[in-house]
Amino acid sequence: MPDNSDYKIATRAVRTGQVRSQEGEHSDPIFLTSSYVFKSAADAAARFSGEIEGNIYSRFTNPTVRTFEERLAAMEEGECCVATATGMSAIVATCMGLLKAGDHVVAGRDLFGSTIILFNNILTRFGLSFTYVDSTDLSQWKDAIQANTKMLFLETPSNPLCNVSDISSVAKIAHDNQALLVVDNTFCTPVLQQPLKLGADVVVHSSTKYIDGQGRTMGGAVVGSKDQVGEGVYSFLRSAGPSLSPFNAWVQLKGLETLTIRMQAHSRYALEIASWLEAQPSVERVFYPDLPSHPQHALAQRQQTAAAGVLAFQVKGGRDEAWTVIDSTKLFSITANLGDTKSTITHPATTTHGRLTVEQRQEMGVFDNLLRLSIGLEDVDDLKRDLQRGLDQLS
Numbered sequence: 001m002p003d004n005s006d007y008k009i010a011t012r013a014v015r016t017g018q019v020r021s022q023e024g025e026h027s028d029p030i031f032l033t034s035s036y037v038f039k040s041a042a043d044a045a046a047r048f049s050g051e052i053e054g055n056i057y058s059r060f061t062n063p064t065v066r067t068f069e070e071r072l073a074a075m076e077e078g079e080c081c082v083a084t085a086t087g088m089s090a091i092v093a094t095c096m097g098l099l100k101a102g103d104h105v106v107a108g109r110d111l112f113g114s115t116i117i118l119f120n121n122i123l124t125r126f127g128l129s130f131t132y133v134d135s136t137d138l139s140q141w142k143d144a145i146q147a148n149t150k151m152l153f154l155e156t157p158s159n160p161l162c163n164v165s166d167i168s169s170v171a172k173i174a175h176d177n178q179a180l181l182v183v184d185n186t187f188c189t190p191v192l193q194q195p196l197k198l199g200a201d202v203v204v205h206s207s208t209k210y211i212d213g214q215g216r217t218m219g220g221a222v223v224g225s226k227d228q229v230g231e232g233v234y235s236f237l238r239s240a241g242p243s244l245s246p247f248n249a250w251v252q253l254k255g256l257e258t259l260t261i262r263m264q265a266h267s268r269y270a271l272e273i274a275s276w277l278e279a280q281p282s283v284e285r286v287f288y289p290d291l292p293s294h295p296q297h298a299l300a301q302r303q304q305t306a307a308a309g310v311l312a313f314q315v316k317g318g319r320d321e322a323w324t325v326i327d328s329t330k331l332f333s334i335t336a337n338l339g340d341t342k343s344t345i346t347h348p349a350t351t352t353h354g355r356l357t358v359e360q361r362q363e364m365g366v367f368d369n370l371l372r373l374s375i376g377l378e379d380v381d382d383l384k385r386d387l388q389r390g391l392d393q394l395s
């Protein structure tokens with residue numbers, strides 16, 4: 001394929017990175033191999049020393065994984081991508097690759113629950129410190145900076161409340177203080193938001209979600225410059241080993257090919273459900289960035305081309321009422337995953353955010369009456385009828 005810059009994102013999603021073998025296959029091949037054969041002892045030595053480029057071992061490089069990395073880098077418009085075994089390993093590799101003991105990180109308070117657990121319970125044991133801020137309040141980002149702050153970390157829209165942070169403004173705060181901005185772009189994917197173009201330095205993904213798109217495989221990715229990602233993050237991955245399996249890379253390559261059209265459909269259906277929920281008498285509040293009632297609606301309209309498929313809503317009542325809605329569904333899957341063709345329903349306070357303290361949850365707005373939906377690709381009227389059953393019992 002000629003230079004990526006000649007092509008729009010949907011074309012890159014389908015075409016970038018494929019290297020046809022001598023068999024002339026049309027679909028991307030899958031290289032299920034742990035190691036590679038050298039032509040001679042001298043060739044092996046030259047590859048190990050780095051004198052000659054080439055595959056050695058699939059913890060370091062694999063052709064199917066490389067195609068996935070090149071395609072996602074082209075979609076995010078980043079110089080370099082490294083793929084990881086999961087989204088969490090993308091986050092840990094970013095921190096371990098780019099930070100050192102004594103460094104301080106400012107992070108949005110509304111990060112995914114496991115990210116907060118990773119930061120507070122594990123990375124603090126290695127000499128990193130963290131300060132959490134309201135990710136929508138720029139003055140809190142500024143005020144939290146310390147002399148040793150090396151990284152600002154945010155997730156937008158956030159999970160589960162869909163808070164939207166201003167990427168360009170937070171990037172400016174980071175750069176004014178010689179720190180990096182890392183953005184978790186799992187919810188929007190590069191189809192709906194390209195944080196590097198808005199000034200972020202590094203993008204992380206859980207490709208388990210929309211990039212796979214059908215709830216089959218785990219994966220993650222880090223995208224950014226050759227220096228920070230190609231050297232810093234990659235050197236951690238190569239030695240520590242949470243690399244993406246070639247099989248998962250292949251499944252997710254196929255996911256990238258349909259990502260553009262899926263993200264548009266997920267967003268359209270989610271907006272329809274969100275607007276409908278707002279009109280239901282037993283619903284207290286709906287959180288979805290494409291609704292005019294969302295506090296960062298104007299920012300979301302500027303920063304994202306659409307709001308993706310995740311939304312949250314509070315029912316009137318508490319945990320029992322929220323559970324009634326969940327237990328009355330027949331179509332929605334009661335599962336913690338999101339970004340699937342199958343719609344899912346989750347009670348964050350007792351699942352994804354259950355390991356946080358009550359105070360942490362309340363500070364984040366994850367109350368007991370909150371439900372998270374990930375809208376899949378079923379018929380929207382069928383999904384509304386499925387939710388209606390439980391909501392009717394509340395009113």
Ligand SMILES: Cc1ncc(COP(=O)(O)O)c(C=O)c1O
Nearest residue numbers: 086087088112159186206208219
């Ligand atoms: C925004 C976000 N980031 C990271 C992760 C972690 O990804 P994984 O489960 O692939 O490790 C998740 C998982 O739900 C997520 O929602």
